[in-house]
């Protein structure tokens with residue numbers, strides 16, 4: 001797992017060989033330890049070059065090993081041995097040097113990188129810290145402040161920035177290995193002194209205490225409730241205040257507190273799930289490894305509202321030529337201005353966008369290979385657009401809809417080639433948010449799904465393939481969550497109390513603050529169309545019952561009052577004025593709720609925080625199990641990735657389905673049974689068959705759920 005070659009000029013070349021990213025598995029660590037001893041023992045060898053196979057230096061410790069007992073040589077003594085050796089070791093960095101990979105390079109005496117390489121210490125994103133000396137050596141190399149930034153964000157740094165920061169000594173545009181070997185020859189025999197980073201003193205800000213205090217406040221704000229960023233600050237702080245060996249001890253202690261934590265497990269699950277969702281399949285047998293995506297060079301976006309603008313920007317930034325279409329000149333002009341402004345704002349340092357054209361003429365779509373419709377969320381309007389598109393575009397054009405939950409199959413039915421219709425559900429702002437739900441209908445062809453999934457990847461999104469049903473995965477599960485939040489208000493809770501419980505759980509914003517931000521009229525329109533409120537409601541129907549089940553008209557009543565959220569300066573909360581962002585609890589809302597409860601004979605009670613969390617989250621999770629039963633998502637990982645990337649679910653809690661497993665499926669079942677017993681008129685609280693089956697199967701680990709799901713589906 002590490003190859004050793006003697007090359008002319010007294011250089012030993014050690015190559016990490018564990019494709020695809022040369023992760024530091026036990027075998028690789030053993031290989032490095034053995035080959036290094038060999039180089040040190042060989043009197044002919046004057047210097048060593050360390051590189052990685054396959055165009056990658058090293059992607060870090062082998063994350064798969066973290067789940068089991070760690071064995072084999074430790075990373076820390078291995079890296080210490082490199083640094084302490086009397087022969088210079090040069091790291092030749094191509095591709096990535098991440099995590100333990102960069103720590104390994106920091107143990108080397110020199111670092112030479114290819115200009116396209118990336119380096120970083122992303123351990124924090126896995127719920128860990130760089131515990132192979134990274135928190136102690138990096139501050140000694142680039143100063144405390146820069147090291148803290150890299151270690152607490154885990155961001156990847158380009159080779160150019162790495163050179164500026166002083167992480168690497170030299171860049172090359174050509175043959176990295178050749179340059180490193182030549183360099184190694186040139187420095188052989190020179191004293192190593194301060195090239196050993198552990199011997200240096202880190203450069204620190206003048207007021208260290210308040211600097212570290214500020215850093216703690218900042219990381220707490222950024223990732224509410226996450227343990228690893230705080231531990232990173234403390235470990236880097238130790239580099240500033242303790243001698244190297246004691247700092248290393250502190251680093252190990254802090255790592256031990258994270259290593260087996262539930263948060264680290266959740267974050268590592270997210271890492272692998274993000275990759276797993278790329279290996280999609282559909283019930284009709286289409287698969288990621290057999291369906292060939294079509295190349296997309298020219299696309300069109302229909303509708304330049306907020307979503308359409310973001311989608312156009314996203315396509316352009318991926319180098320795809322875009323025809324942007326609006327219905328009339330005025331809307332087109334507004335769209336043009338908005339898209340141009342977005343591009344200008346994002347252009348700094350880029351400027352490799354595809355060409356952009358604006359038009360009101362659908363005939364201009366004859367040359368495009370893919371169209372994304374992003375018009376008003378109204379089935380009749382969208383159907384009309386699809387009919388027109390089908391008439392104008394070549395028959396083999398892929399037609400995508402950016403609906404957030406309407407029936408993709410009904411749109412497909414309006415076209416000549418229904419097999420080339422899929423949903424591409426972007427999340428706003430579409431040029432920023434990472435999630436793309438790719439929705440296949442019963443007739444979507446493998447090539448259509450593959451092309452949309454591949455397009456998502458090109459746009460830098462995490463794409464998840466899901467089946468067609470109202471709301472797809474994300475919005476379908478959101479419905480029971482929102483519903484519980486409204487019921488809790490009826491029963492005595494205040495919006496800020498519900499939000500506080502959810503924010504303490506880790507959401508950046510609670511449900512009511514999100515509703516105010518997105519606009520309460522969005523859901524109002526959907527409920528009107530569904531006949532739940534407005535003129536479609538049967539006369540004489542009780543305001544608190546719809547279609548035989550409990551219903552809360554609270555959000556409808558707010559909309560009727562013109563309280564649409566931030567844009568009107570009032571919603572569930574009160575704002576300084578229309579468009580202002582700071583939400584303040586509103587006495588009006590409190591007295592409105594009081595009157596509402598009186599009017600409906602509801603006795604308010606103190607709702608415990610635990611109940612807020614359980615009812616909102618378990619109702620959402622229960623719907624997740626139904627989504628799995630129905631085959632709308634293939635596995636729990638699809639749901640979790642959708643929620644982490646699209647709905648602000650705290651990543652360190654792994655996603656709703658992972659959370660259910662972490663709490664214990666039997667507990668979730670028990671609490672749902674309890675709440676359903678108390679509220680028999682809320683069908684969403686009735687535990688799903690799959691949840692029952694998983695509990696009966698002995699609460700298997702989430703990686704084994706798919707087997708149970710297959711059995712349940714085959715029986716349903």
Ligand SMILES: CC(C)(COP(=O)(O)OP(=O)(O)OC[C@H]1O[C@@H](n2cnc3c(N)ncnc32)[C@H](O)[C@@H]1OP(=O)(O)O)[C@@H](O)C(=O)NCCC(=O)NCCSC(=O)/C=C/CCCCCCCCCCCCC(=O)O
Nearest residue numbers: 023059060061062063064098099100122131132256259275
């Ligand atoms: C940028 C990447 C490297 C590459 O991206 P890309 O080209 O897009 O490819 P991917 O699809 O992402 O990856 C390809 C496959 O490779 C797998 N992969 C990638 N990286 C790793 C890895 N590090 N380990 C294992 N496998 C990896 C990936 O899963 C893909 O396979 P598949 O499709 O899933 O099958 C990108 O991959 C990337 O970003 N990788 C992760 C980089 C990273 O985060 N590195 C940091 C890893 S953590 C680390 O390095 C830690 C170092 C310090 C450890 C010290 C350990 C000491 C233990 C002490 C224990 C103390 C307490 C003990 C107490 C107790 O026992 O109880």
